[in-house]
Amino acid sequence: MCGANAVIDKPAPTLADLGTPLARGRTAEVYAWEPGWVLKLFLPHFSQSSVEHEADVARKVCATGLRAPAIDQVVTVGGRYGILYERIDGVSLLQILTRRPWRLVPIARLMARLHADMHGRPAPTLPAQRARLIRKIERAAPLFPQLRPKVLATLQQLPDSDCLCHGDFHPDNILETTQGPVIIDWNDATHGHPLADVARTLLLIRFGSAPDGVVWFTAAQAVRWIMRGVYLYNYRRWRSDGNDALRQWLIPITAARLEERIVEEEPHLLAYLERLFDAL
Known part of the structure; x- marks a missing residue:
C-alpha cells in the first residue's frame, strides 16, 4: 500500500494514548499503531508540508517495487504531524x-547487492540529488570559504x-526480517548518480558515529576498513558506473556531510576533504 497524501485527524488517540515510544530519534518518535502499522510522529516544529514531503518520497520509493516499508497516510496527533508506516519487525x-562480528564479510556483501x-x-520523480547536494554544500558552515567554490566546481563536472x-545507506538502515532484508529511512531519497x-555509504562507514551501545564499532578502524573494502569490491562486481569518478564524488559528498553539524566528525571530514583535493 502506497497510500494517499491526505492528512487524517484520527479522533480517539492523544499523545497519552500512544503510550511509550518504540524508538526516539532526532526528528521523530515511533509509536505502535493499529496491528501491522507504526506511527512516525514528528517533533512539534515540523510543518505539515515537510511531513507530506517525506510521505510523498516514501510513496515514490514504494512505487519502484523495491522492498521498503509501505506507507498508509499522514495523520495528526496532539497537534503534531505523523506518517503511518508498515511495521517491519x-x-x-x-x-x-x-x-x-564474524558476520562482517557476508553483511558487507549483502549491503553491496x-x-x-x-x-x-x-x-525520475524523486527530488534531484544534485540540487540537494548544492543546497547542503552552500549551507555547510564548517566548510572553509576557499574550499566551497572548489567543491561546487567539482560537483559541476560530475x-x-x-x-x-x-x-x-548504512548497516543501521537495513533490517533483517523473516521475509528478507528491508531498507528503511528513505527521507533523503533522490534520483541521481549511483556513485554519489x-x-x-563509504563516508558513513569510515567516519559515521555508531549508535549508543556500539562503541566497539566506533573505535575499531580495522572493522571499518574491512567493511568498506568488501562492500566496494562486491558492489563493483554487480555494477560498473564509471568507478574512476568515485574519488571525485567523495569531494561533494564529504562537504555536504559537514552541513549536518556532527561536531565530533568535523575535523576528520575537513582533513579528509583536503586530502581528496591533494590527490586530484
Whole structure:
C-alpha cells in the first residue's frame, strides 16, 4: 500500500494514548499503531508540508517495487504531524554485527547487492540529488570559504543520472526480517548518480558515529576498513558506473556531510576533504 497524501485527524488517540515510544530519534518518535502499522510522529516544529514531503518520497520509493516499508497516510496527533508506516519487525545489520562480528564479510556483501539492486531502478520523480547536494554544500558552515567554490566546481563536472538513491545507506538502515532484508529511512531519497550514493555509504562507514551501545564499532578502524573494502569490491562486481569518478564524488559528498553539524566528525571530514583535493 502506497497510500494517499491526505492528512487524517484520527479522533480517539492523544499523545497519552500512544503510550511509550518504540524508538526516539532526532526528528521523530515511533509509536505502535493499529496491528501491522507504526506511527512516525514528528517533533512539534515540523510543518505539515515537510511531513507530506517525506510521505510523498516514501510513496515514490514504494512505487519502484523495491522492498521498503509501505506507507498508509499522514495523520495528526496532539497537534503534531505523523506518517503511518508498515511495521517491519527485524534487527538491523549493525545490531547483528554487534552481536556476531564474524558476520562482517557476508553483511558487507549483502549491503553491496542491495545497493546495486536499488541503483538499477529509475526514480525520475524523486527530488534531484544534485540540487540537494548544492543546497547542503552552500549551507555547510564548517566548510572553509576557499574550499566551497572548489567543491561546487567539482560537483559541476560530475555526471547526472536518474537512479534511485537512498542518501543514507548504512548497516543501521537495513533490517533483517523473516521475509528478507528491508531498507528503511528513505527521507533523503533522490534520483541521481549511483556513485554519489556509494560515496556517501563509504563516508558513513569510515567516519559515521555508531549508535549508543556500539562503541566497539566506533573505535575499531580495522572493522571499518574491512567493511568498506568488501562492500566496494562486491558492489563493483554487480555494477560498473564509471568507478574512476568515485574519488571525485567523495569531494561533494564529504562537504555536504559537514552541513549536518556532527561536531565530533568535523575535523576528520575537513582533513579528509583536503586530502581528496591533494590527490586530484
